[in-house]
Amino acid sequence: MFPPISLEILVLALGFILLLAESFSNSTNKRGLAHIAIFCLGWIFAISFFTASAPATLAPGSYWNFYSGDGVSLVFKRIALLTTIAVLVLALDYESTLAKLLPSAHKGAGTGEFYILPLFTCTGLMLMASAVDLVMAFAALELVTISFYVLVAYARRSHASLEAGVKYLILGALSTGFIVYGITWIFGLTGETHFTKVAEKLAHLRGDDTAILFAFLLVLVGLGFKVAAVPFQSWVPDVYEGAPTPVTAFLSVGSKAASFLLFLRVLEPFLGVESILPKVLQVLAIVAGATLIFGNLAALPQNSLKRLLAYSSIGHAGYLLTAIACIGAGGSLLLGVGTTVGYYLFAYMLMTLLAFAVLTLVSVNSKGEEIQHFNGLSKRSPFLAFAMVVAMSSLAGVPLTAGFYGKFLVFAQIIQAHQWGLLALGVITVGAGFYYYFRVVAAMYWHDPLETTPITVAPLSKITISLLIASIFYFGINPNPVLSALRTSAPSVAAAAH
Amino acid sequence: MSPILFWLFTALMLAFGTSVVLNRDPVASALSLVASFLCLSALFVGLDAFFIGVIQILVYAGAVMVLFLFIIMLLDLKAEQRRQFNRLSLAGGGAVAVGFMFELLHVLNSFSIGKNPFPPLGVARLDDVRQVGITLFTQFNLPFQTVGVLVLVASVGVIVLSRRELK
Numbered sequence: 001m002f003p004p005i006s007l008e009i010l011v012l013a014l015g016f017i018l019l020l021a022e023s024f025s026n027s028t029n030k031r032g033l034a035h036i037a038i039f040c041l042g043w044i045f046a047i048s049f050f051t052a053s054a055p056a057t058l059a060p061g062s063y064w065n066f067y068s069g070d071g072v073s074l075v076f077k078r079i080a081l082l083t084t085i086a087v088l089v090l091a092l093d094y095e096s097t098l099a100k101l102l103p104s105a106h107k108g109a110g111t112g113e114f115y116i117l118p119l120f121t122c123t124g125l126m127l128m129a130s131a132v133d134l135v136m137a138f139a140a141l142e143l144v145t146i147s148f149y150v151l152v153a154y155a156r157r158s159h160a161s162l163e164a165g166v167k168y169l170i171l172g173a174l175s176t177g178f179i180v181y182g183i184t185w186i187f188g189l190t191g192e193t194h195f196t197k198v199a200e201k202l203a204h205l206r207g208d209d210t211a212i213l214f215a216f217l218l219v220l221v222g223l224g225f226k227v228a229a230v231p232f233q234s235w236v237p238d239v240y241e242g243a244p245t246p247v248t249a250f251l252s253v254g255s256k257a258a259s260f261l262l263f264l265r266v267l268e269p270f271l272g273v274e275s276i277l278p279k280v281l282q283v284l285a286i287v288a289g290a291t292l293i294f295g296n297l298a299a300l301p302q303n304s305l306k307r308l309l310a311y312s313s314i315g316h317a318g319y320l321l322t323a324i325a326c327i328g329a330g331g332s333l334l335l336g337v338g339t340t341v342g343y344y345l346f347a348y349m350l351m352t353l354l355a356f357a358v359l360t361l362v363s364v365n366s367k368g369e370e371i372q373h374f375n376g377l378s379k380r381s382p383f384l385a386f387a388m389v390v391a392m393s394s395l396a397g398v399p400l401t402a403g404f405y406g407k408f409l410v411f412a413q414i415i416q417a418h419q420w421g422l423l424a425l426g427v428i429t430v431g432a433g434f435y436y437y438f439r440v441v442a443a444m445y446w447h448d449p450l451e452t453t454p455i456t457v458a459p460l461s462k463i464t465i466s467l468l469i470a471s472i473f474y475f476g477i478n479p480n481p482v483l484s485a486l487r488t489s490a491p492s493v494a495a496a497a498h
Numbered sequence: 499m500s501p502i503l504f505w506l507f508t509a510l511m512l513a514f515g516t517s518v519v520l521n522r523d524p525v526a527s528a529l530s531l532v533a534s535f536l537c538l539s540a541l542f543v544g545l546d547a548f549f550i551g552v553i554q555i556l557v558y559a560g561a562v563m564v565l566f567l568f569i570i571m572l573l574d575l576k577a578e579q580r581r582q583f584n585r586l587s588l589a590g591g592g593a594v595a596v597g598f599m600f601e602l603l604h605v606l607n608s609f610s611i612g613k614n615p616f617p618p619l620g621v622a623r624l625d626d627v628r629q630v631g632i633t634l635f636t637q638f639n640l641p642f643q644t645v646g647v648l649v650l651v652a653s654v655g656v657i658v659l660s661r662r663e664l665k
Contacts, residue, residue, distance in 0.1 A: 012647065019654070066640045103663055110664025113654060120651045127644060139644040146648055150655030188611075210608040214601070 001052040004069025007077055008126050010044050015119035022112040030108055031095065034088050034115040038460075041088070041122075045081045048074060053488075056132045058196060065194055066136035067127075071488040075342055076129035076261050079349050083254045084122040086353040089464045090246035090360045091115055097364050098244055101155035114154055118250060121147040128258040134183045134193040137262055141179070141226070144255060145172050151250070152243040164242025171225065171235040179222030185215035199269035209276050216270045216280060220287070223266065226259035228314045229321055230290040237298075240310035245363060248306060249356035252313040257345040260320055264338060271327065284325035289425050292318035296429035299436045305359055306369045308436060309352070312395060315429065316348055322426060323410045326417035340409040342486040343479060347402035350475070351394035354468040357461065358388045365455045371440055376449025384455060385444045387465050392437040394472050397430055401476040503544055511537035524575045528566050535559040549626040 018033050056068035091098075091114055102110045124143030131137035149172065153165025187193055189211055190201035202212060224232040240248045270280055295315030302308040323340045359369065361384060366373040378385040394403035407430065414423045457465070475482060514534035521527040535558045542551035606612050634642055658664070 060637075063640050066638075103661075105663045105665050110658070110661075113658045117651065117654065120647060123647065124644075133641075135638060136641045136644070139641040139648065143644055143648045143651065146655070147651045150651070150659060153659055156659065207610050208608075210605050211612075214605045 002047060002050055004051050004054055004074065004077075004130065005067060007044060007048055007051065007081075008123050008130075010047070011041070011081075011119055011126065012123045014040050014044075015116060015123065018116045018119065019113075022116060028106060028108055030112040030115065031092060033112055034092050037115055037119060038085055038088050041081055041085045041119075045078060045085070048078050048081065056194075056196075058194065066133040067130045068132040069130060072261065072338055072342060072486055073129040075346070075482070075485050076257055077126045079257050079346060080122050080125035080129065080254055083125075083250065083257070083349055083353065084118050086357065086464060086468070087118050087246050087250045087254075088115055089460055090249055090353075090357055091118070091244075093357075093360045093364060093458065093461055094244060094246050098155055101157045101161065101244075103156060114151070114244075117147050117151055121151070121250065121254065125254050125258040129261050131262065132195050132265065134186065134195070134198075134266075137266070138179065138183060141259075141262065142176065144258065145176070145226075148172075148247070148251060148255065151247045152239060154247065155244050158242070160242035161244065162242075164239045167235055167242075168239045175222045175225030175232070177222075178218050178225070182215050182218030182222060185211065185218060189215060195265055195269055199272050202269050203272040205273070209273075212270065212273055213276050213279060216276070217283070219266055220283065223259055223263045224287065227256055227263060227320075228291075228317045229287050230294045230314065230318075233291070233294065233314050236314055237307050237310045240313070241304065241306050241369075245306065245356060245360045245369070248309075249353055249360075252309065252356075253349045253352050256313065256317065257349065260341055260345060264324065264341060267324070281325060281327065284321065285419065285422060288318055288321035288325045289422060290318075291315070291321055292422075292425050292429045294318075296432040296436075300432060302436070303372070304370050305374065305440060306363075308371070308440075309355060309359070312433070312437075313352070315433065316344075316395075318429070319407065319410050319426070320344055322419075322422050323413045325422065326413045326419050337413065339483060339486045340406075340413050343409055343482050344406035346482050347394065347406040347472075347475065350468055350472050351391050351401070351403050354387055354465065354472065355391040355395065357465050357468065358384050358391065361455060361457060361461065365453070366451065371443050372447075372450060374440055374443045375447035376452075377444040377455075379449055380452065381455040381457065383457065383462070383465075387469055388444060389441050390469050390472055392440050394476070396434045396437040399476075400473065402472045402479070403476070405476055405479045500544075504541070507537045507540045507544070510534075511541070524570045525567065528563060528570060531566075532559045532563045535563065547626060549630055 014037065018037060022030070022033060051069070051074065053071050053074060054064070054069040056066070056070075057064040059065065095108070095111055098111055098114060099108055104110045121144055124140050124147065127140035128137065128144060131140050149165060149169050152168050153162055155161035183193070186198060189205060189208065190198050192198050192201055205212065221232060225235070228236045240252065243251065267280075271277060291314060295311050295313070295318050299308050299311035299315060302311060320341055323337055323344065327337050361381075362373055362377065363369045374388070377388065390401070394401035397404045397407040411423070411426060414426060511534050514530045514537065517530040518527045518534065521530060535554055539551040539554035539559070542548075542554060
């Protein structure tokens with residue numbers, strides 16, 4: 001059995017080796033780098049099934065004060081690894097578009113780092129999933145965010161990409177400011193940064209409810225930016241639309257998944273403070289409701305599929321926040337909510353990556369990302385059209401898909417908590433979701449194509465897309481493998497705090 | 499630290515900070531930022547945190563801001579045009595800022611620890627360089643190494659994004 005941190009070390013080593021290989025080799029073909037990275041990440045993913053789970057310790061001066069290798073973090077690490085693999089496959093498809101948007105000396109020049117930087121992002125995402133200390137969480141979060149600043153602005157000759165990069169940089173820095181300020185308040189109140197110790201100290205603080213609530217709100221604002229919760233979502237549509245498509249997929253899946261796990265871990269100490277619990281849950285319910293309404297209603301009139309997926313990403317953040325807001329009194333249900341959130345994010349990863357894989361191929365071939373570019377896709381490539389139908393059905397929540405079971409878990413959570421207002425909102429927004437997701441399906445099957453050239457799909461992309469389709473059905477019918485992986489070990493913080 | 503010095507340096511720091519935002523000449527803005535950092539380091543020194551105070555001057559005021567000034571002068575940036583702000587967004591931004599200030603005042607008012615003066619530190623002179631080093635390299639080693647990777651990613655990113663012609 002390997003220790004859990006071996007995954008991060010391996011990905012990091014892979015990144016260093018490829019970075020050196022890229023700078024010292026004379027080869028002008030950078031595609032090999034991506035192939036090596038995909039191959040090695042596949043092996044690292046396999047190794048993740050042979051890692052021993054090791055919860056964080058509280059020994060003074062130990063490495064493992066910062067790092068928890070519990071079962072939930074392992075699932076999120078697998079999500080990060082799979083996302084990175086898929087993003088690299090998408091990046092290979094996207095190469096022809098990206099090469100035009102770079103000031104390159106010769107063909108394909110400058111694309112090397114586009115395949116290598118995601119590896120460092122992946123390391124950051126995995127460290128974030130394991131962080132059980134505010135300092136560690138912040139360092140990992142910044143590693144992720146800074147590599148995303150570069151990736152979003154990567155297509156330098158595209159104004160949209162540069163604009164997206166600057167917007168993301170400024171708003172990301174603002175949200176970082178909120179998180180750091182929140183951390184200083186938490187540290188000021190408790191004198192600790194480890195989540196377990198923070199939980200202990202917070203539970204015994206008396207008479208400082210306002211200050212605790214303030215610290216919670218600051219962290220909520222900061223992490224709300226990262227997970228695209230309303231009212232901190234204003235950057236999402238522009239950044240998602242301007243960024244290179246593979247990066248958009250990475251942002252909407254990888255960054256969101258790791259941020260949600262971190263959010264759960266940060267939230268937990270605050271749930272132990274009984275005097276502010278009703279207020280915390282109320283704030284969460286309001287944010288969740290607003291996110292649900294805004295994400296789903298703003299997606300309705302969108303004509304660009306990339307923008308539509310951006311709003312849908314906000315909408316899905318809404319469902320996840322709704323599940324979190326229904327934690328119930330005492331916070332004892334966190335394990336249940338952790339499972340719901342983990343499964344939902346896993347399903348969200350499958351369907352969103354599938355949608356972005358098709359979007360990348362269509363946009364490279366049709367020079368556009370509007371829904372009209374999908375017109376008549378069933379005639380140009382029945383395979384891609386079918387893949388998109390599966391992705392859209394799963395995003396909308398059609399039964400037998402992974403997306404349905406994720407929504408089912410969320411609604412079960414809402415009913416358990418008797419949150420009837422959120423339930424009504426959830427039902428209405430799911431209905432809205434059916435409308436805008438199936439507009440894409442209608443365009444593909446019932447509209448005449450703008451152009452008739454068939455789209456050829458590279459073998460690697462074909463395998464990836466087929467695997468994603470198969471997993472959406474498999475985990476929609478049999479979700480148990482993911483659920484049991486999430487349930488095997490309680491988050492160490494929960495075990496220690498209660 | 500004498501309260502007079504504290505208020506003096508705080509006021510100066512805030513005044514220079516405001517002038518960073520209000521100045522339209524980028525050189526003046528950058529110099530105001532240097533002055534603001536100097537006052538901040540004076541506050542650190544007043545708290546007996548000599549190491550952080552010195553680092554503040556060496557790294558921020560010395561290295562980073564001088565680099566900023568070089569870039570500003572190399573690019574020969576001119577004073578910005580006064581921009582027309584949308585009234586609604588101006589009002590919205592102002593409302594958020596004022597709201598946040600009142601919230602902060604309310605929180606500080608009801609914050610029991612905040613009302614008591616901070617107890618004096620036991621040792622007047624800490625060997626702070628050694629303490630910072632030990633904390634960083636032993637206790638906080640894992641986050642420290644993560645930050646190392648972060649710096650690598652940032653420097654790769656800067657080269658990728660700024661190189662005139664990619665090879």
